[in-house]
């Protein structure tokens with residue numbers, strides 16, 4: 001168990017450099033490598049499995065498509081019987097529809113009218129699209145510029161019988177539901193969802209409906225945390241506000257660890273007089289690390305209480321959201337059993353506003369991204385970048401990601417932007 005550093009080394013949000021802080025990438029890699037997915041699986045009908053993680057491979061018992069079929073509306077015939085160097089007429093001996101195949105034999109000099117998705121009739125392996133055919137009564141004239149095998153989708157082109165159609169660890173999105181349905185499978189085995197408990201710490205916090213006395217504020221973090229967790233499809237346990245008393249914080253940790261797979265707290269994580277979170281974590285569990293070189297969002301404590309993962313996020317409302325997306329969300333993906341996480345979507349944009357920045361930390365400033373008339377992306381920083389100004393997060397539609405060594409950004413510079421779409 002690593003004890004947090006002593007008060008003599010208390011971090012300050014004002015420190016531009018902090019040699020003990022981990023880089024964000026290193027912190028996330030360390031967290032993810034320490035996580036094993038939640039145990040337990042359940043079988044769900046296909047629709048209910050949207051957003052869940054496959055617990056085992058889905059193996060196909062059938063070919064998809066089950067029969068070789070036409071990719072276009074046109075005329076089917078044998079490729080060997082195509083016209084050689086000048087147009088030639090064929091007898092049209094029937095029609096093949098999707099769901100209503102033509103079952104007769106197609107001899108040389110004959111063809112069959114065929115619709116998209118219809119099985120190729122016996123003896124046919126080629127489709128000539130209707131735009132390239134001159135039809136007169138029961139006769140169709142084809143030109144010489146066609147290739148044997150064209151416009152045909154072979155049986156098993158999508159998936160062959162016995163193939164692993166989807167691997168365990170896949171997060172099921174719309175395409176996956178469709179793919180599983182195409183195999184005729186109506187139920188899948190998925191991992192249990194991890195249950196996430198969260199609470200706020202702070203004597204100053206009051207709930208909605210309470211009257212604020214001097215120095216008190218409404219607790220907003222439990223609402224943004226609720227939103228972010230529910231958007232991930234995770235079940236949540238809102239454990240309310242815990243006062244800044246050692247015994248209360250300790251009891252809350254122990255209670256949460258009994259019922260949840262992960263615990264998220266906000267506030268009380270730095271080493272101020274009333275900040276018990278890191279201390280308590282060290283006493284009742286373990287602290288793996290508690291400083292990441294990012295802004296907003298330091299300090300962030302990561303550790304365990306019993307079998308539960310523990311994330312102690314800062315109290316400032318913007319810091320809670322930035323650290324959730326950058327640190328907690330990838331960790332929860334691992335806990336959910338996802339075998340891979342898509343890389344962050346980062347785009348380059350011209351920054352129309354100047355941005356303040358000191359070297360030393362990776363910064364996630366809040367920005368408003370749009371597309372200029374010339375098709376290029378442009379971004380503006382939101383007016384207030386303070387870690388307590390939740391409005392900056394509400395107005396923004398992206399993070400402007402500024403590298404550790406970056407200093408102030410003059411207007412007109414190219415910056416890297418992480419859109420909220422895809423992140424939230």
Ligand code: AMP
Pocket residue numbers: 200201202204205217218219220221222266267268269270272314315316317388
């Ligand atoms: P702390 O990390 O506890 O020192 O809190 C940092 C700042 O965030 C202080 O201004 C707190 O009042 C504020 N804060 C902490 N928790 C919350 C919360 N749940 N909702 C809104 N503001 C909070």
Ligand code: MG
Pocket residue numbers: 201202203267268274315
């Ligand atoms: Mg506090």
